[in-house]
Amino acid sequence: MARLEGVEKRFGVQPVLRGVSLCVEPGELVALVGRSGSGKSTLLHILGGLDRRFSGRAEVLGHDLQALDDARLSRFRNTEVGFVFQSFNLLDHLSVTENVALPAYFGDGPSAESRRRAHDALGRVGVMELANKRPAELSGGQKQRVAIARALYASPKLLLADEPTGNLDSETGAEIIRLFKELNAAGLTMLLVTHEERVSQAASRVLKLDDGRLTGPLRAAQGGSQ
Numbered sequence: 539m540a541r542l543e544g545v546e547k548r549f550g551v552q553p554v555l556r557g558v559s560l561c562v563e564p565g566e567l568v569a570l571v572g573r574s575g576s577g578k579s580t581l582l583h584i585l586g587g588l589d590r591r592f593s594g595r596a597e598v599l600g601h602d603l604q605a606l607d608d609a610r611l612s613r614f615r616n617t618e619v620g621f622v623f624q625s626f627n628l629l630d631h632l633s634v635t636e637n638v639a640l641p642a643y644f645g646d647g648p649s650a651e652s653r654r655r656a657h658d659a660l661g662r663v664g665v666m667e668l669a670n671k672r673p674a675e676l677s678g679g680q681k682q683r684v685a686i687a688r689a690l691y692a693s694p695k696l697l698l699a700d701e702p703t704g705n706l707d708s709e710t711g712a713e714i715i716r717l718f719k720e721l722n723a724a725g726l727t728m729l730l731v732t733h734e735e736r737v738s739q740a741a742s743r744v745l746k747l748d749d750g751r752l753t754g755p756l757r758a759a760q761g762g763s764q
């Protein structure tokens with residue numbers, strides 16, 4: 539599903555990833571942990587096709603990301619992977635439905651079909667009733683559900699989430715983690731970056747980045763916690 543081989547990345551002279559290799563199998567929920575600055579977001583951006591300035595190999599859903607031309611890369615980003623961020627990244631001047639259907643604006647444009655698909659995605663995350671609201675009217679947990687619906691809009695096979703509960707109180711965060719587990723049980727493969735023990739416990743495998751090097755797995759599927 540996703541494979542990195544010997545990925546190295548530097549910002550200027552600073553090495554940020556120092557030869558990272560990993561493999562995510564279909565159906566897995568993998569947690570990626572590590573202290574702030576260890577390179578977690580950088581790694582996720584590479585897997586999501588948001589950053590191609592690295593050396594080594596990244597193969598995701600059968601694509602060698604370095605080899606895709608710009609048109610194929612944006613198609614990959616818009617339809618094959620979903621991205622969820624800590625800060626929700628919703629556009630305040632658009633309705634919830636329009637935010638979820640945002641990928642359509644980069645494709646064929648909004649339509650009755652794109653509204654229907656947006657409503658489907660909102661249904662999958664349990665907030666259909668928010669369809670006509672604006673982001674400013676929502677709680678943090680509702681915003682993150684809408685952001686997850688946007689990530690699901692194009693029915694991606696892989697969901698990448700970067701500290702998705704980082705801006706939520708603990709109870710709301712627990713609900714979002716439950717939602718991720720449900721989506722994973724329904725067949726979605728996920729890689730979640732997190733500082734939270736609760737997310738790691740929900741994962742089939744926990745990988746740890748330490749100063750640009752992968753030191754996991756800390757815990758195998760069905761294994762005890764460490």
Ligand SMILES: Nc1ncnc2c1ncn2[C@@H]1O[C@H](COP(=O)(O)OP(=O)(O)O)[C@@H](O)[C@H]1O
Nearest residue numbers: 549550554572573574575576577578579580581
């Ligand atoms: N766009 C950038 N330009 C320069 N340095 C960056 C940039 N993005 C991240 N870094 C540096 O790379 C390192 C890893 O960052 P990041 O991947 O965001 O870590 P994490 O998500 O684990 O906190 C940090 O030292 C950070 O300062």
Ligand SMILES: [Mg+2]
Nearest residue numbers: 578579580700
């Ligand atoms: Mg980060």
